[in-house]
Amino acid sequence: MHQDIEEILVSEQEILEISKSMGAHISKDYAGKTPILVGLLKGCIPFMASLVKYIDIPAQMEFMAVSSYHGGISSSGDVKIKYDLETSVNGRDVVIVEDIVDTGATLSTITKLLLHRGAKSVKVATLLDKPAGRKVEFVPDYIGKTIPKKFVVGFGLDYEELYRNLPYVGVLKPSVYQK
Numbered sequence: 001m002h003q004d005i006e007e008i009l010v011s012e013q014e015i016l017e018i019s020k021s022m023g024a025h026i027s028k029d030y031a032g033k034t035p036i037l038v039g040l041l042k043g044c045i046p047f048m049a050s051l052v053k054y055i056d057i058p059a060q061m062e063f064m065a066v067s068s069y070h071g072g073i074s075s076s077g078d079v080k081i082k083y084d085l086e087t088s089v090n091g092r093d094v095v096i097v098e099d100i101v102d103t104g105a106t107l108s109t110i111t112k113l114l115l116h117r118g119a120k121s122v123k124v125a126t127l128l129d130k131p132a133g134r135k136v137e138f139v140p141d142y143i144g145k146t147i148p149k150k151f152v153v154g155f156g157l158d159y160e161e162l163y164r165n166l167p168y169v170g171v172l173k174p175s176v177y178q179k
Ligand SMILES: O=P(O)(O)OC[C@H]1O[C@H](OP(=O)(O)OP(=O)(O)O)[C@H](O)[C@@H]1O
Pocket: 040, 041, 042, 043, 044, 066, 067, 068, 069, 070, 071, 075, 098, 099, 100, 101, 102, 103, 104, 105, 106, 107, 157, 158
């Protein structure tokens, strides 16, 4: 385990199991349709890569870069689109793929935006849900694992742009950010 990690919350093996079951669930729910999977960069990358391997229906992969944490441990509440979709969602079924729903600000903003742009449906698939962190009411449609109100890193999640490449999700030692 990395020296800055206090505890592993979701192991590599558990992430694989989550990807398989969520992929099967999405494939069943969207059978006969061609959804657009919209990954929110940068955090979505490892989970999106893992999840899509277990989605066995035709699905398009698109990305947006959205940021509100600016590297730190708390949300600015101001959700900024740094890179927008290059495809229209008008009339399409959209599944947003995310690493975490925490305050709810990001997913509530982006869901409303895509519906406003004419998406037929918008659902959210997230590896992690931190319901105790909510500041904006939001309920994801597909949840890998519900976690407590702790700042976590790994498998896409960062602190100051680091730790995204850890193969598991762990709690960051507070001594790392309490300097
Ligand atoms: O529910 P919320 O409180 O809005 O938090 C969730 C969002 O925060 C993180 O993104 P971040 O802004 O850190 O960008 P990143 O993916 O580039 O790290 C994470 O990847 C989610 O997109």
